Amino acid sequence: MAEITPLPVARLSPPIRPEFERTTPPVSDAAEIERPLSLWEHLANMEGVRRGAIVVALMVAWQVYAVWLSNPLMFPTLTDTLSALWDGLVHGVLLQRIGATLQVLMTGYAIGIALAAMLTTFAVSSRLGADLLATLTAMFNPLPAIALLPLALLWFGLGVPSLVFVIVHSVLWAVALNTLTGFLGVSETQRLAGQNYGLRGVRYVALILIPAAFPSILSGLKIGWAFAWRTLIAAELVFGVSSRSGGLGWFLFEKRNQLETDQVFAGLTCVIIIGLLVEGLIFRTIEARTIRRWGMSRG
Amino acid sequence: MNAATMHPKDQTYPPSYASPLLEVSGVTLQYKTRDLLVTATRDVSFEVYPADRFVLLGPSGCGKSTLLKGVAGFLKPVAGFMRLNGQMIDGAGPDRMMVFQDFDQLMPWKTVLENVMFPILVSRRFPRAEARARAMASITKVKLGKFADAYPHMLSGGMKQRVAIARAMAMEPAILLMDEPFAALDALTRRQMQDELLQLWDDTRFTVLFVTHSIEEAIVVGSRILVLSPHPGQVKAELNAHQYGHDHQGGSDFMALSQKINTMLFAEGHHG
Structure with missing residues (x-):
């Protein structure tokens, strides 16, 4: 279109300006440098407060909707659910059911972690072990543990061993994979520093590798826990170990059959609360005391 | 003020004064990468005496860090030997404490x-x-x-x-090993740290083996400089630098030494 304007012939030079030095005014004269935030700003900054407000809003919505629907068989009100929960915890079997579930869970979780520790030890000490773990994890990680339940029932019968088997499966691979990843990610400098102090073998693993890989290990433990918890509740839906001592999942199934829907809601509430307690309280506390304090994780 | 300027004479001693603390003799070091076997240093010999601030200087790829790792015991030489206080170095140990570059x-x-x-x-x-x-x-x-x-x-x-x-x-430790400890710092902090190190040395007179690729740092920090050529690292020269500290920077002797090392490292590289 238009002709390109040629660059000015004279080359630009920066203008020469006079130099100056000045003394900065004392700080106290300056305007606002820092001030405490207001109470409202403080509250709005607290994640717990914001999320608590959302929970309260949801509870109100639940209550309003359920009262309006007025069909306790399909959708009990919040107050009915809470009183059923209170009843179940104080007088009923709910507490016993929770106990049964947690006991199975802990057994499976502990066995899973122990096996993961053995596999990982083997994996860091030899290339064959590393290949073995990588292959096994690649195969079994995508396989939902609950899919193994029919097989577990065939092998171990209707009982705790079947439940433990599926939990071990759900914990083992997540923990082993994360721990191995963590170990492999420990920086060369930290490894060399550890060797420099004359650390070898078990002491080297315990004093250098495990703490250095702890962010990864902890995330493995969290994933393992989440898998195990979901798997166990699902597995318990299929059968109660015996009519007297089933777990929380069995409680849900039983109450649904008896059309005590408020009890079902109470049971579900328990599942949520326990999940939250472990994930939000136990793991969060461990995190705050360890990797966050050490600056190994942000946020 | 720093140690080197305060006591220029304290560290010069006749060779018979002491027996070497660290003897490195004819050392060839190799390491494996994913698909290469690299010879990092070839036939390197030097002796470090007590209270030396011994600098290994060379461009990247001259194997100076690998040499330090060898002394630390992280790496075994394929030829030659290393002795600390007359003892063969065999594996890592806390008598040779290492300060790394990484934070x-x-x-x-x-x-x-x-x-x-x-x-x-x-x-x-x-x-x-x-x-x-x-x-x-x-x-x-x-x-x-x-x-x-x-x-x-x-x-x-x-x-x-x-x-x-x-x-x-x-x-x-019997000897302090420092692998470019100030290389990741900003220039002002680096200078301050160099001074502090010299100050500490003046207090306790430890022996330090110091790796750097900075000629200026080598002259300031070191009392003796081993100049290494790259690919693989071989000894080019061993020079005295005990008489120079930060205060001499810009002085003609300092500049001359710096220029001399610079020529050794880079100008001759073309037909090497």
Whole structure:
């Protein structure tokens, strides 16, 4: 279109300006440098407060909707659910059911972690072990543990061993994979520093590798826990170990059959609360005391 | 003011004065990468005497860091030998404390004090009761007394390196190994750290083997400089630099030495 304007012939030079030095005014004269935030700003900054407000809003919505629907068989009100929960915890079997579930869970979780520790030890000490773990994890990680339940029932019968088997499966691979990843990610400098102090073998693993890989290990433990918890509740839906001592999942199934829907809601509430307690309280506390304090994780 | 300017004569001694603390003789080092076997140094020999600030200087790829790793015992020579106090070096050990370039050499899960105490405790170098006092003294020496209970992630890069130095010195190793300890710092902090190191050396007269690729740092920090050629590292020269400190920078002798090393390292590289 238009002709390109040629660059000015004279080359630009920066203008020469006079130099100056000045003394900065004392700080106290300056305007606002820092001030405490207001109470409202403080509250709005607290994640717990914001999320608590959302929970309260949801509870109100639940209550309003359920009262309006007025069909306790399909959708009990919040107050009915809470009183059923209170009843179940104080007088009923709910507490016993929770106990049964947690006991199975802990057994499976502990066995899973122990096996993961053995596999990982083997994996860091030899290339064959590393290949073995990588292959096994690649195969079994995508396989939902609950899919193994029919097989577990065939092998171990209707009982705790079947439940433990599926939990071990759900914990083992997540923990082993994360721990191995963590170990492999420990920086060369930290490894060399550890060797420099004359650390070898078990002491080297315990004093250098495990703490250095702890962010990864902890995330493995969290994933393992989440898998195990979901798997166990699902597995318990299929059968109660015996009519007297089933777990929380069995409680849900039983109450649904008896059309005590408020009890079902109470049971579900328990599942949520326990999940939250472990994930939000136990793991969060461990995190705050360890990797966050050490600056190994942000946020 | 620094050590080198204050006591220029203290460190010159006739060769018969002492027997070498560290003997490196005809050492060839190799390491494997994913698909290469690299010869890092070939037939390198040098001797480090007590209270030496011995600098390994060379461009990247001259194997100076690998040589330091060899002395630390992380790597076995394929030829030649290394002796510390007459003992063959065989594996890593706390008598040769290493200060690395990376800031993550500190253990993030331990406080400054715990970091400094850790090697003393695990190596059982000093009795348990003494470890704390020694660690604290060492931390105070590097002027971090106020930060003894801080975690490494709260410290600046220079402070982290000071902790690493304190940790190494608290062990009172036979020789201190430093692998470009100030290379990741900004220029001002680096200069300050060099001065502090010289000051510490003036206090305790430790022996240090110091790796750097900076000619200026080598002259300032070192009392003796081993100049290495690249690919693979071979000894080009061994020079004295005990007479120069920061105060001499810009002086004609300093510049001449710097120019001499520069020529050795780069100008001759073309037909080498």
